[in-house]
Amino acid sequence: MDPTSTNSLRTHDLVIWGATGYTGRLVAVAAAEHAGDRRWAIAGRSRDRLEKIRDEIAATGVAPPDVVVADLGDAESMRAMTGCTRVVLTTAGPYDLVGEPLIEACIATGTHVADITGEVPWVRRMRAQYESAARDAGVRIVSMCGYDSVPSELGVRLLQAAAIEAHGRPASEIEMTVGPIRGGVSGGTIASASNMIVRAGEPEIRNGPRGAAALCVAPPTPPIRSGEQWGVRRSPTLGIWTAPFFMAGINVAVVHRTHELLGRPWGRDFRYRECAAGDRGLSGFLKASLLTAGTIGMVVGLIVSPLRWIARRWFLPAPGEGPEPARLRDGFVRHRTVSVDPPATVEFEVDMDPGYAATARMLLACGMALLDDDLERSIDDAFCTPGALFGPRLTPRLAAMGFRIRTRTT
Secondary structure, three states, rough: OHHHHHHOOEEEEEEEEOOHHHHHHHHHHHHHOOOOOEEEEEEOHHHHHHHHHHHHHHOOOOOOOOEOOOOOHOOOOOOOOOOOHEEEEOOOOHHHHHHHHHHHHHHOOOOOOEEEOOOHHHHHHHHHHHHHHHHHHHHHHEEOOOOOOOOHHHHHHHHHHHHHHOOOOOOOEEEEEEEEEEEEHHHHHHHHHHHHHHHHOOHHHHOOOHHHOOOOOOOOOOOOOOOOOOOOEEOOOOOOOEOOOOOOOHHHHHHHHHHHHHHOOOOOOEEEEEEEEEHHHHHHHHHHHHHHHHHHHHOOOOOOOHHHHHHHHHHHOOOOOOOOHHHHHOEEEEEEEEEEOOOOEEEEEEEOOOOHHHHHHHHHHHHHHHOOOOOOOOOOEEEEOOOHHHHHHHHHHOOOOOOEEEEEEE
């Protein structure tokens, strides 16, 4: 099925599925500000909660979205929802538990979908099950369209484009540092992370591909070198002390899947690593040590079942909860993506909570690129990464939403 053949029958351009959740509501707020004349709607299971969000948006003076009610347990209602739109943006998770019915409905109705999952095993499983059917339906399914992993992907794509233009060759090794950063956490994120940890011992995950090649369909030989670190390390690229970055495992795998989708133009020995930035000297070492201890402590707290229960019961937000509006506004993040040979740097900055307010805008930018057919024509796969399918095309869309992205080659 070619989605363009039925576009004239669709009443909406965008539908935000999961709009009553914490992040879904932020996507709706972003759409009210940035969707322009696109026809859009919010969708979920509870009409009352959807209408409350619609009324809140209307109170700001902008045209309110339509409301679409659907239920994951009702395949007919899901197909009615996906069939009324050209693109679905989904924030409803954990995707491993509730994501598959939407994939099935989108394929059945020829509707593109973008999500903000960071659940690598789920993405791998969905591709294995549905790639052929999605291709036949002409559908694009784009995962990791939020803080994981748009900044990482865009940094690498922009750096390599600049390196090739300025020096005639790509970088074989790239390092991205994160920091400073300020942001909160939502109950949905905790639920997704907890679910992945609980399932980590199952054969599908335990025996599946891991590390940098976890999303690759045909991992290269020799194997891709690791891009994570689990201790304090002095970066020879930047000359600063660094610590583990908790999203590195996801982002590194996504970047290498993008490299595969593009045909591995940066060479089979390409390496990408991520870390959290400390600083120079003794103070930088101490900062990196504290960051390392905090990251390892967080991971242990989620892995050890009694600690995980205590944290979720008494300290962490419940599903549907997240940072207060003031915390969203006060958030920020700075990324620096660097190569030494050839020399190139990409700086990615935004002054809002990266995991939620910024993620909402990143997902919306990806959805609008799908709507506008602003895509890399060389990508044939149905299941794609944002770095492969959109790449540098996202830059002006994000800039219009408050992101600052700069590239230099000296």
